[in-house]
Amino acid sequence: MSESDSEILEGTQGSFRDKIATMDDQGKRAWIYPKKPKGKKYNQRWIVASILLAILFITPWIKYKGEPFMLFNILERKFILFGNLFWPQDFHLVVLGIITLIVFIILFTVIFGRLFCGWACPQTIFMEFVFRQIEYLIEGDFGDQKKLARQPWNFNKIWRKSLKHIIFFSIAVLIANTFLSYIVGVERVKELITDGPSSHLGGFIAMLLFSGAFYFIFAFFREQVCLIACPYGRLQGVLLDNKSIVVAYDYKRGEPRGKHNPLEDRDKAEKGDCIDCKNCITVCPTGIDIRNGTQLECINCTACMDACDSIMDRVKKPRGLIRYSSEKGIAEGHNSIFNARAIAYSAFLTLLLILLAGLFTLRTEVEATILRVPGTLFQEYGPENYSNVYKIQLVNKTRADLPVELKLETGEGEVIVMGGPILVSGGKVVESNFLLVKPKTSLSSSNTSIIIGVYSEGKQIEKFNTTFIGPNSLDK
Numbered sequence: 001m002s003e004s005d006s007e008i009l010e011g012t013q014g015s016f017r018d019k020i021a022t023m024d025d026q027g028k029r030a031w032i033y034p035k036k037p038k039g040k041k042y043n044q045r046w047i048v049a050s051i052l053l054a055i056l057f058i059t060p061w062i063k064y065k066g067e068p069f070m071l072f073n074i075l076e077r078k079f080i081l082f083g084n085l086f087w088p089q090d091f092h093l094v095v096l097g098i099i100t101l102i103v104f105i106i107l108f109t110v111i112f113g114r115l116f117c118g119w120a121c122p123q124t125i126f127m128e129f130v131f132r133q134i135e136y137l138i139e140g141d142f143g144d145q146k147k148l149a150r151q152p153w154n155f156n157k158i159w160r161k162s163l164k165h166i167i168f169f170s171i172a173v174l175i176a177n178t179f180l181s182y183i184v185g186v187e188r189v190k191e192l193i194t195d196g197p198s199s200h201l202g203g204f205i206a207m208l209l210f211s212g213a214f215y216f217i218f219a220f221f222r223e224q225v226c227l228i229a230c231p232y233g234r235l236q237g238v239l240l241d242n243k244s245i246v247v248a249y250d251y252k253r254g255e256p257r258g259k260h261n262p263l264e265d266r267d268k269a270e271k272g273d274c275i276d277c278k279n280c281i282t283v284c285p286t287g288i289d290i291r292n293g294t295q296l297e298c299i300n301c302t303a304c305m306d307a308c309d310s311i312m313d314r315v316k317k318p319r320g321l322i323r324y325s326s327e328k329g330i331a332e333g334h335n336s337i338f339n340a341r342a343i344a345y346s347a348f349l350t351l352l353l354i355l356l357a358g359l360f361t362l363r364t365e366v367e368a369t370i371l372r373v374p375g376t377l378f379q380e381y382g383p384e385n386y387s388n389v390y391k392i393q394l395v396n397k398t399r400a401d402l403p404v405e406l407k408l409e410t411g412e413g414e415v416i417v418m419g420g421p422i423l424v425s426g427g428k429v430v431e432s433n434f435l436l437v438k439p440k441t442s443l444s445s446s447n448t449s450i451i452i453g454v455y456s457e458g459k460q461i462e463k464f465n466t467t468f469i470g471p472n473s474l475d476k
Contacts, residue, residue: 021287039306
C-alpha cells in the first residue's frame with residue numbers, strides 16, 4: 001500500500017485500532033448482534049457446513065470390520081483412522097502426521113489467510129449454522145435481539161431466553177456425547193446413557209464437563225474464542241504477507257466514501273463506490289469494519305462480501321467492492337498467490353507427504369519387542385546347552401487372529417515358548433516368555449549377537465536383533 005493510499009484510509013478510518021468491537025468505553029464486554037447474512041457465499045457456506053456436520057455426527061456410527069471407522073481412545077492408547085488400527089508403537093507416524101498438518105496449515109494460511117476459520121472451523125460452523133440459527137428463530141434478527149436485550153424481564157423475555165438456553169444446553173449435550181463417541185466409542189456412550197449416571201459416574205461427570213464447556217463457549221464466550229483463545233488467529237499475524245488472499249476491501253475503488261444519492265453522478269462528485277451504508281459491519285460476527293483493512297478479528301467468513309454485493313446491486317455498481325484478494329492485488333489490480341515462501345513451503349510439504357506415505361506403506365501388521373527378562377542370566381540347559389529367558393510383546397495391528405512362531409535366524413539353537421503356542425487376537429497386545437537354547441559349542445563369547453524371526457503362518461512378519469548371554473570364561 002502506497003503512502004498516499006495510507007493517508008486516504010487514515011482520513012476515513014480514524015483511530016479504529018484504539019479499541020475493539022467487543023469492548024465498550026468502560027472496558028466491559030460489548031455483546032455482538034450480527035445481522036443474519038444472506039447471499040451466494042452464505043449459501044455455499046451452508047452447504048459446506050451441512051456436509052461437515054453430517055460427517056461429524058454420522059462417522060461414530062460407522063463400523064468397519066466390527067470396529068469404529070474413526071476412534072481416538074487416548075485412555076486405552078488405541079486409535080483407528082479410516083478403519084486402520086494404530087497403537088503407541090506407531091507414535092512416530094502420529095508425530096510426523098501432526099508436523100505435516102502444521103506445515104499444511106502454514107502453507108494454506110500463507111496463500112489463503114484464515115479461509116479455514118470462516119468455512120471449516122468447528123467453532124464457526126457450530127456458532128453460525130447451529131446456535132445462532134436457533135437464536136434468530138427464537139429472538140429474531142439483530143434488531144429484535146437488541147430490543148429484547150434492552151427490555152425488562154417480562155414474560156416475553158423470560159420464555160424466549162429460557163427456551164433458547166434450554167435448547168443450547170441440549171445441543172451442547174449432543175455435541176459432548178458425539179465427541180465422547182470418538183474417544184470411547186458409540187457403544188460405550190450408549191451404555192453410559194442407558195445404564196444411568198450411578199453405574200458410570202466417571203463417564204457421566206466427563207459428559208457433564210464436556211457439555212458445560214460447549215454450552216459456555218456457544219452461549220456466552222462466542223466470538224471471544226476467535227479473538228482471545230484461538231492460537232491460529234495469532235499465527236495469522238506472522239504468516240500473512242501482502243500476497244495472501246484474504247477478504248479485502250477495494251479502497252482504490254471505494255474511497256472516498258459518501259452517502260448514496262440516486263440523482264447524483266458519483267464520478268463528477270469525486271466519490272468512490274462505497275456509500276457508507278455500514279451493512280458490512282452489521283453482518284460481521286466479530287463486529288469489525290473490513291474497510292479498515294486486514295485485522296486479527298477477521299475470520300474470512302464472507303458475510304461482508306454478500307452484504308456489500310447486495311448493496312452494489314441496488315445502486316447499480318459492479319460487485320466485488322469487498323472480495324477475496326490480497327493487499328498487493330488491491331494496490332496493483334492483479335493477484336499472484338505463489339511467491340518464494342509459498343513455493344518453499346509447498347516443496348517441504350510434498351517431501352513430508354512422500355515420507356509419511358512411505359512409512360505407512362512400510363508399516364508392519366505385527367510389531368514385536370523382545371527383551372531379556374530383567375535380573376536373569378544364562379542357565380545350563382542340560383549338560384551341553386545354555387539358555388536365556390526372554391520376554392516378547394506382540395502388537396497385532398490387524399483385526400484377524402494371528403498365530404505366531406519364533407525362529408532363531410542365526411547360528412545353532414532352539415526357541416522354546418513357555419505356555420504353548422502364541423496366538424495374538426486382532427487388535428490386541430500379547431506378552432509371553434520364551435527360552436532360547438544354544439549349544440555350548442556354538443558360543444565364542446559371553447555376548448553373542450542373534451536374530452530372532454517372528455513368523456505367522458509360515459510368513460516372516462518381523463525380525464529382531466538381540467544378544468545371547470553366556471559365561472565370562474568364553475571371553476578368555
